[in-house]
Amino acid sequence: MMKAIKAPRGTRDILPPDTALWNFVEAAVRDVFRAYNFQEIRTPIFESTELFARGVGEETDIVSKEMFTWEDRGRAESDKGQSLTLRPEATAGIVRAYIEHKMWDRGLNKFFCIGPMFRRERPQKGRYRQFYQIDAEVIGPASSGSDLPARDAEILEMLATLLHRLGITHWNLELNSVGSSQERVKFNEALRVALEPVKDKMCVDCQRRAVTNPLRVLDCKVPEDQPIIDKLPRITDFLEDESRKHFDAVQNILTKVGVPFSINTRLVRGLDYYTRTAFEFTHGALGAQNAILGGGRYDGLSEALGGPAAPGIGFAIGEDRLILSLQEKTPAEAVVRRPGVYVAPMAGMNADAAQLARELRRHDLVVELGDENFRLKKSFEAADKAGAKYILIVGENEVKADAFALKNLATGEQVQIGRAELAAWLKARIVP
RNA sequence: GUGGGAGUAGCUCAACUGGCAGAGCAUCGGACUGUGGCUCCGACGGUUGCGGGUUCGAUUCCCGUCUCCCACCCCA
Numbered sequence: 001m002m003k004a005i006k007a008p009r010g011t012r013d014i015l016p017p018d019t020a021l022w023n024f025v026e027a028a029v030r031d032v033f034r035a036y037n038f039q040e041i042r043t044p045i046f047e048s049t050e051l052f053a054r055g056v057g058e059e060t061d062i063v064s065k066e067m068f069t070w071e072d073r074g075r076a077e078s079d080k081g082q083s084l085t086l087r088p089e090a091t092a093g094i095v096r097a098y099i100e101h102k103m104w105d106r107g108l109n110k111f112f113c114i115g116p117m118f119r120r121e122r123p124q125k126g127r128y129r130q131f132y133q134i135d136a137e138v139i140g141p142a143s144s145g146s147d148l149p150a151r152d153a154e155i156l157e158m159l160a161t162l163l164h165r166l167g168i169t170h171w172n173l174e175l176n177s178v179g180s181s182q183e184r185v186k187f188n189e190a191l192r193v194a195l196e197p198v199k200d201k202m203c204v205d206c207q208r209r210a211v212t213n214p215l216r217v218l219d220c221k222v223p224e225d226q227p228i229i230d231k232l233p234r235i236t237d238f239l240e241d242e243s244r245k246h247f248d249a250v251q252n253i254l255t256k257v258g259v260p261f262s263i264n265t266r267l268v269r270g271l272d273y274y275t276r277t278a279f280e281f282t283h284g285a286l287g288a289q290n291a292i293l294g295g296g297r298y299d300g301l302s303e304a305l306g307g308p309a310a311p312g313i314g315f316a317i318g319e320d321r322l323i324l325s326l327q328e329k330t331p332a333e334a335v336v337r338r339p340g341v342y343v344a345p346m347a348g349m350n351a352d353a354a355q356l357a358r359e360l361r362r363h364d365l366v367v368e369l370g371d372e373n374f375r376l377k378k379s380f381e382a383a384d385k386a387g388a389k390y391i392l393i394v395g396e397n398e399v400k401a402d403a404f405a406l407k408n409l410a411t412g413e414q415v416q417i418g419r420a421e422l423a424a425w426l427k428a429r430i431v432p
Numbered sequence: 433g434u435g436g437g438a439g440u441a442g443c444u445c446a447a448c449u450g451g452c453a454g455a456g457c458a459u460c461g462g463a464c465u466g467u468g469g470c471u472c473c474g475a476c477g478g479u480u481g482c483g484g485g486u487u488c489g490a491u492u493c494c495c496g497u498c499u500c501c502c503a504c505c506c507c508a
Contacts, residue, residue, distance in 0.1 A: 006481095009499070061506055065433075089508085117508080122433075125501070126508085133508060205505075216506095269507090280508095291508060318508030346466065380468030395466060409468075 010121070010129025020336035021323055025166065026114055029134050032162045033112050036154065038136055041111040043093040049083035055092030055305055057272025059213065062088050066119040086118035089271070090135035091298065091314055092305070098139055099307035108144035112136040114319070125324070132319035139302070139312035147299060147311035149249035152277045153257070155313055156250075159281065159293065160259045166322070167329055171283050171292065173260065176267035177247040178215075178278045179239050181300050187238040188214055194232050202228060218266040234265050243276055250277055273298040277313065283325045292325060293317040339368040340430040341406075342383035346395035347372050353394040356404070356422070363423035365430065383409060389430055392422075 007013060014022060030040075049069050056063050068086040087093055090113050103109055113135045120129060138155065140146040156173065163171055178184055191214035195202075199210040202217075202225050209216045220229060239247065254261055261279075269278050278296035295315025302310035341360060345353035350372045357369045368386045370379045376393070383391045393405040404422065407414040417425050 004481095006499075066506080119507080121506070123500075124503090127506090131508070135508095219506095271507090294508065316508055321508060344467095375464085376466050377464070377468065382468095384468060391468085393466075397466085405467085407467075412468090414467085 008129070010123040012128065017332040017336040018323075019332075021326065021330070021332040022319070024330075024335040025319065025323060025326065026134075028165050029112070029114065029162065032158065032165055033136065035161075036110070036158045038110040038112045041094060041097065041113050042115070043090070043097050043113065044087070045116065046084045046086050047093055047096065049085040051092050051096055051305070052085055052088060055095065055273060055301060056089065060272060062119060062271070066121055068118050068120055088117055088119045090115070090117065090133055090316060091137060091271075091273070091301070094135070094137050094314075095139065095298075095301050095305055095307070095310075095312065098310065099302060099305060103139075104141045104144075104308060104310060106140070108138065108140040108146055110136070110138050126318070126321045128320060134317040134319050134322075135314065137312055137314035139310050139314075142309065142311055146313075149246050149277075150253065152246075152250045152297065152313055153253035155295070155315060156254060156261070156279065157257050157259050159315065159317075163281070166326060168283065168322070168325060171281050172262065174264040174267050174280045174282065175251070175254075175261045176264050176278050177235065177239060177243060177276050178268060178274055178296070179235055179243050180275055183238050183240060183243060184215075184235075184275070187233065187235050190233045190238065191215065191217065198228050215268045218268055229266070236265055246276055269294060269296055273301045273304065275299045279315070283321075291318070292321050337366055338387035338389070339366045340389050340426055341365060342368045342370060342379070342386055342388035342391045344370045344374070344376065344379035344383065344391055344393050345372040346376070346393070349394045349396070349399065352399050356392065356394060356419075359419075360423055360426065363427060365423065365426055380409075390426065 049067070052067065053063055058064065067088055070084060072082045072084050074082065094111055094113065097103075098109065113133075115132065116130050117133050118130055121127060123129060136155065136158075138146060138151050145151065156175075160173070163169075179187060192210070195210040195214060195217065199207050202210070203220065203222045206217050206220050206222070206225055209220075217232070218229060220226075251261070251263075267278055267280060269280075274296040276297040276299065278294075280294040281292050282290045283292045293315055295313070297311070297313040299311040301312065302308060343353045343357045343360075353369060353372070357367045360367045368383070368388055370382055374382065380391060388409060391407050391409055393407070395405075398404045401416075403416050403418045405414060406417050406422075406425075
């Protein structure tokens, strides 16, 4: 035998019945998002490498060491050597599409997108090289209201609704404002200055961060560093009136609509493009990967990508993690749709059985069809295994009488139903 | 990328200081040719993740490698 080929590192197959759980989540997402007037957008799974370099930020870990990048080998001179990258996140591609299709003419755009993302990280539970994100973005010219706090609050409230709908409790919403890009530059500088005299007393990681990305020092979890971090400047002190008012307004709305949150002035996010509102929903029982979703405002991203000013806010839900946290309460078996009827033909009755199955399926019943070569006993076993609620026996007597034996597999109750009434009879007794 | 743990039948796991690789469940068949679940009997199923080394002999010891898991890192 040839050497078995396995799924590449960090990828996995999602099999039934788990796929039913994925569909359950995605159906809930589509349903909830529709109520908030979000519409689906689908963008390519690979893009020009430059898009992510400019959009996500050259200095981020994502861009500097985690992207799947290759050089396209085009035949035409013009595409030779074009560098392409599997998308590591969704926002950059969506903003690129916004610019490319000049969608500012449409006013306020509310998009969502579900699909795989790719990052070359070391795999762990809830962390894969191909992982799935549910992404939503609100973007448009400022005249459309895209920069207003009501949009931030609406998105957060929508997320709370979605989690509630999925039956996920015990989440925690952490909220912060990271300021405008100008405010952040000042804050960064202040941090660098404040860290200079104390960084030698900190952990090795912080010593490195103090130079490369001071904001990340705030994220440090080493207990010994906490007293030092507590004395560092806070972003709140660098927010000017407009940013502060914006942040206050978001909080006011959330309080009014009853979405609980906590302020975490140390919350920073890994992508360079975030401005003002930044947030994260966490959930216990996910180990170190406790961030179930995260997002924020990115008022300058469109311009960084060569587009017009287009404030925006969005988030990404880690679908893999969402499903991990869901599985504790809702096993996939609970949402998988089992057959309502198993049609069991006796010897020579395949054609009649197929005809019956066709009729029932046209009435939107889930039907599994057996085979005339199966002995009845085997048909019963197959019906059980398929999880069917009823078994329909198609034998010579039944075909002659045009009425069929229908047995409830759980109760053992058996009745004889005429062909014309079959579908209606079953539909009345099978909950979809 | 760093450190640690684990990999044995489809699944969950055994196999004593190195000595014939096993059980339960699942699958298939029979008891049972138009009525299942229970029971009984039988069968199938493995180069012990892969490659090398030590040894008369390796699932067991050593080295390498792959994958998963845990913690960092990072993030969803």
